[in-house]
Structure formats: structure tokens, C-alpha cells
Amino acid sequence: MGNPESQEGLKPDVHYIKFGVSSKTLEKLNDNVGAVWLYKSADDLKVNLYSDLDWGGTKQEVTSSCTSLPSKNYSSIELAWQNPGVYLCKDSEGKECSVYTSSQTKLADGFNDNVRSIRFKNSPATQYGAVLHEDQNYEGICWAVDQFTNISPVTMTGGVSSITVFLRPEASQGKGVTLYDDIEYQGESVGPYPSDQPALGDFNDKARSIKIDGNYMALLFRDDNYGNECEVLKNSDPNLLIGNTVVCKGLFCIGSGVNSVMVIPVKK
Structure with a gap:
């Protein structure tokens, strides 16, 4: 042949x-x-x-x-x-899958809004995790996951359209995530947080800059309990008013700001 x-x-x-x-x-x-x-x-x-x-x-x-x-x-x-990676599948049995080893602003042809399960194939030296995004370009509602999961309209109402892929470290290092109520890491602050914060209390909607100390990734959510839109940050950001849809959306910064934070150890 x-x-x-x-x-x-x-x-x-x-x-x-x-x-x-x-x-x-x-x-x-x-x-x-x-x-x-x-x-x-x-x-x-x-x-x-x-x-x-x-x-x-x-x-x-x-x-x-x-x-x-x-x-x-x-x-x-x-x-x-069989190679290590994050497998997004159109079915719960894991037959129709597309594999990802890096973040993608959009999914492979035919997978947009059609993902029904996620699987991970790891090696001793490589342990994957992922953040699934409702919209392309890592926008909209998001969901962090690092183990086999079936995905239903209840968990991702708008489907999955892009993915952030990360590697899990052997151990976390550094102090974690600190939020400031002014740009350039100025003003009042909360943290550092080495773990998730489902609500920020009196600091809700106030974050204007974020400092990440150590091998962490931060997921900023608009609502308490990791709800509504989210933004993934792998590095410190001195001005969340620029380019962050959770803190500032649209010409006049229409948005409620950061109300909860996930702090995820990642390999950098």
C-alpha cells in the first residue's frame, strides 16, 4: 500500500x-x-x-x-x-478524545462546547492539571480540575471552549498570593494566601494588584465560592484594571471585582 x-x-x-x-x-x-x-x-x-x-x-x-x-x-x-497529557473527551467513556500538553485559546475542531469528560495521563515526573474555560481565549466561567471528571451542563453551563494546562509540583514553595487595593502593590492588602479563599469579606471588589510569591497560580473569581467569570494569573500583576475582565470589563470598568480566589501550586 x-x-x-x-x-x-x-x-x-x-x-x-x-x-x-x-x-x-x-x-x-x-x-x-x-x-x-x-x-x-x-x-x-x-x-x-x-x-x-x-x-x-x-x-x-x-x-x-x-x-x-x-x-x-x-x-x-x-x-x-498513551502519551502523558490532558485528555478532553466528547464522551464519558473516553473514546473520542483530544490531548493537550499546553494551554490553548481554543479547542481542537469539533470539541468546542462538546467536551463531556476530562482525563489525565501522567508519568512519575509529570503530573498534569487543567483549568477549563467556558469561552475561547480563557474567558468566562472556569473550573480547575486535576482528576477524571464527567462534565455536564450543570458544571459548565456554556460548555468548554479553551483550556489552561499546568504541571503540578512535588511541593509548594513561597508565601502565596497577596491582594492590594491599589495598583503597584500599594494600599491595604490581604494575604498572603497559600490556599483557596472562598470569600474575601470586607476586601470584596477591592483588589487592584496582586503579588504571587512562590510556585503558585491564582484564579480570580467575580463571585464568592468561585462563581461567575474568572481570570487565571501565573505571575504578579501590578495593575488589575488593565486586561483583567474580572476586575475591569468594558470601557467604563463595569464589573464587581474579585470576591474569591483559588491558589494552586504549579511547576514553574
Whole structure:
């Protein structure tokens, strides 16, 4: 058959489809699969073909590129990536997934507002966590998660459209997060906080700058108990009035400000 990627040795009349994620259907190749070419080793990618649509019927494991199969009658394919990362899936079973190892302002094609579960594949040296955002460009409601979770409209009412990926450290270091009621770290302050704060009490809506000491990431929320819009900050910010939609939204800074804070240890 040859290599479809390079077209070397590929017959002119051969039809092929390249899959990067699992698919409930093989489209024009349904019941007409002649061969499979793997672009990754079996250590990185596990591939299963199914005789029926929607991963039903008989399963055929594919462990290497092959020029022949026991049958041509396959109608769906499962790609189970093995490399470490954050896996956003369209289903709760984890079959239709896209893997992320870095933050993305928008999700892969077909995944925007269609994520139903999140999974993590870690190694001893690499432990992933993620912040899921309702809107693209890390905007809107957000949700921090570091373990397998099913996602429903209750937890993310507008769906998931972008993702912040972070690495968890072996231990936290530094004092944490301090909020100031004036820019340039001036005025009254609260903190430092080395852990989450579900409410800021008398300091609600007052934060105008933030100092992060140590290997922490701060999630600033507009409402108490980590509700409403949020902003992710990995570094200190001397002026939250600029470019921060939680503190200042729109031309006239319409917004209620910071009312709760998540403090997450991250590897920097």
C-alpha cells in the first residue's frame, strides 16, 4: 500500500482517511478497510477497529502498520493515545478524545462546547492539571480540575471552549498570593494566601494588584465560592484594571471585582 503521508508506493486508486481521534464511523471506508498505517508506535497509540458503527460489534486490535486485515468489514475506529497529557473527551467513556500538553485559546475542531469528560495521563515526573474555560481565549466561567471528571451542563453551563494546562509540583514553595487595593502593590492588602479563599469579606471588589510569591497560580473569581467569570494569573500583576475582565470589563470598568480566589501550586 505504501505510506499515505508521503504518497510513496500509494496506488492512484487507493482511498484513505487520516484519523487523529476516535471516530464513530469510517465514512467512505465503512466495510471497505484494506489496510491500516500507524503514524505512531504502539507505545504511544493503541488502535482498535470495530465491525459496527459507534464502536459496536467485533473489536480488532491493530498493533502495527499492516497491509492486510482479517476482514474489510470495519465501520468505526478507536484511537487511545498513551502519551502523558490532558485528555478532553466528547464522551464519558473516553473514546473520542483530544490531548493537550499546553494551554490553548481554543479547542481542537469539533470539541468546542462538546467536551463531556476530562482525563489525565501522567508519568512519575509529570503530573498534569487543567483549568477549563467556558469561552475561547480563557474567558468566562472556569473550573480547575486535576482528576477524571464527567462534565455536564450543570458544571459548565456554556460548555468548554479553551483550556489552561499546568504541571503540578512535588511541593509548594513561597508565601502565596497577596491582594492590594491599589495598583503597584500599594494600599491595604490581604494575604498572603497559600490556599483557596472562598470569600474575601470586607476586601470584596477591592483588589487592584496582586503579588504571587512562590510556585503558585491564582484564579480570580467575580463571585464568592468561585462563581461567575474568572481570570487565571501565573505571575504578579501590578495593575488589575488593565486586561483583567474580572476586575475591569468594558470601557467604563463595569464589573464587581474579585470576591474569591483559588491558589494552586504549579511547576514553574
